[in-house]
Amino acid sequence: MSQSTAGASSGKPKARPKYLDLRQLSMDQPIPAVVSIMHRISGAALFLFLPFLLCMLEREAFIAATAASLGVIAKLLLLALLFAYVYHFCAGIRFLLLDKHIGVEREAARLSAKIVLGASVVLTLLIGVKVW
Amino acid sequence: MVKRNVVGAHYGLRDWIAQRATAVYMVLYSVIFVLVSLAIPSEHLSLRAVLTAPCMRFLTLLFFLTLCYHAWIGVRDIFMDYVKPLGLRLALHVAAILVLIGYAAWAAKILLLLGA
Numbered sequence: 001m002s003q004s005t006a007g008a009s010s011g012k013p014k015a016r017p018k019y020l021d022l023r024q025l026s027m028d029q030p031i032p033a034v035v036s037i038m039h040r041i042s043g044a045a046l047f048l049f050l051p052f053l054l055c056m057l058e059r060e061a062f063i064a065a066t067a068a069s070l071g072v073i074a075k076l077l078l079l080a081l082l083f084a085y086v087y088h089f090c091a092g093i094r095f096l097l098l099d100k101h102i103g104v105e106r107e108a109a110r111l112s113a114k115i116v117l118g119a120s121v122v123l124t125l126l127i128g129v130k131v132w
Numbered sequence: 133m134v135k136r137n138v139v140g141a142h143y144g145l146r147d148w149i150a151q152r153a154t155a156v157y158m159v160l161y162s163v164i165f166v167l168v169s170l171a172i173p174s175e176h177l178s179l180r181a182v183l184t185a186p187c188m189r190f191l192t193l194l195f196f197l198t199l200c201y202h203a204w205i206g207v208r209d210i211f212m213d214y215v216k217p218l219g220l221r222l223a224l225h226v227a228a229i230l231v232l233i234g235y236a237a238w239a240a241k242i243l244l245l246l247g248a
Contacts, residue, residue, distance in 0.1 A: 043206045047228075050203070050235055058242050060179040089162060092155050099152065 031113040039091040042084040049081050079128055086127070087120040151205045154198035161195040164188075180246065189243050196239035200232040 029037075046053075056078065070078065094116050097103055103112050168185050169177065183192055207228045215221040 040206075040210065043203075044210060047203045047207050051231075054235060054238050054242070057179070057239070061183065061242055061246050089159065093159065096152060096155065 030110070031117075032109050035091050035094070035113040035116050039088060039095070042088040042091075045084045046081065046088060049077070049084075052077065053081060075132070079124070082127060083120065083124040086123045087116070090116045090120045090123070147205050151202055154202040157198045158195060158202065161191055164191060183243065183246060189246065193240055193243050196243075197236055200236045204228060204232050 056074075094103075094112050097112070098109070103109055165182065165188075168182050168188060172181050172185070183189060208225060211221050211224045211228070215224060
């Protein structure tokens with residue numbers, strides 16, 4: 001706002017707000033940006049595969065079939081969705097803390113982004129080992 | 133003439149709060165789910181055993197309802213960011229609302245028919 005008015009008063013061409021097309025940005029981004037877009041992708045994946053998860057729930061609840069008796073593809077898909085959930089969970093907590101203005105400085109934000117990535121991998125493996 | 137300030141419907145802030153409130157509930161539920169799983173002896177441990185533990189059916193139903201509300205706000209934001217043609221965007225919004233209501237009903241059915 002203040003930039004554009006300053007530009008107009010001094011007669012120079014206005015510094016117009018740059019339109020960033022999110023679809024054309026590469027993945028060569030700072031870690032917090034990667035964590036942010038992965039949060040969106042994992043959320044979209046969870047939404048898209050929600051019917052699959054409800055099928056699994058129905059199967060376990062009524063046939064009492066365990067996750068161990070699943071086929072390889074279903075197991076891998078479940079593991080990927082487990083990671084998506086755990087990742088969305090960890091990154092979501094980070095965003096809640098950022099909303100509370102906790103850890104907004106650059107170094108802290110980079111560190112917490114790394115922690116989110118590491119913690120979600122470790123938690124996924126722990127839960128995966130426990131379930132299978 | 134009535135002078136009005138057009139300031140929007142304020143649903144942005146309401147949804148912002150709702151998205152975070154539902155997120156906090158899902159975090160709490162996830163922790164409770166893990167604690168209940170750990171409390172059940174491993175020879176009796178099953179998804180069914182966790183879901184039929186005291187209060188868990190209600191908490192799980194609440195989890196799925198908050199999840200659907202949370203997912204609605206999330207996918208709506210994605211459509212608003214990436215889908216520019218208005219007609220297509222509205223169609224996707226309607227489709228998302230319908231499937232999410234269906235998923236909520238599906239989850240409720242599973243939980244109600246789970247048996248004691």
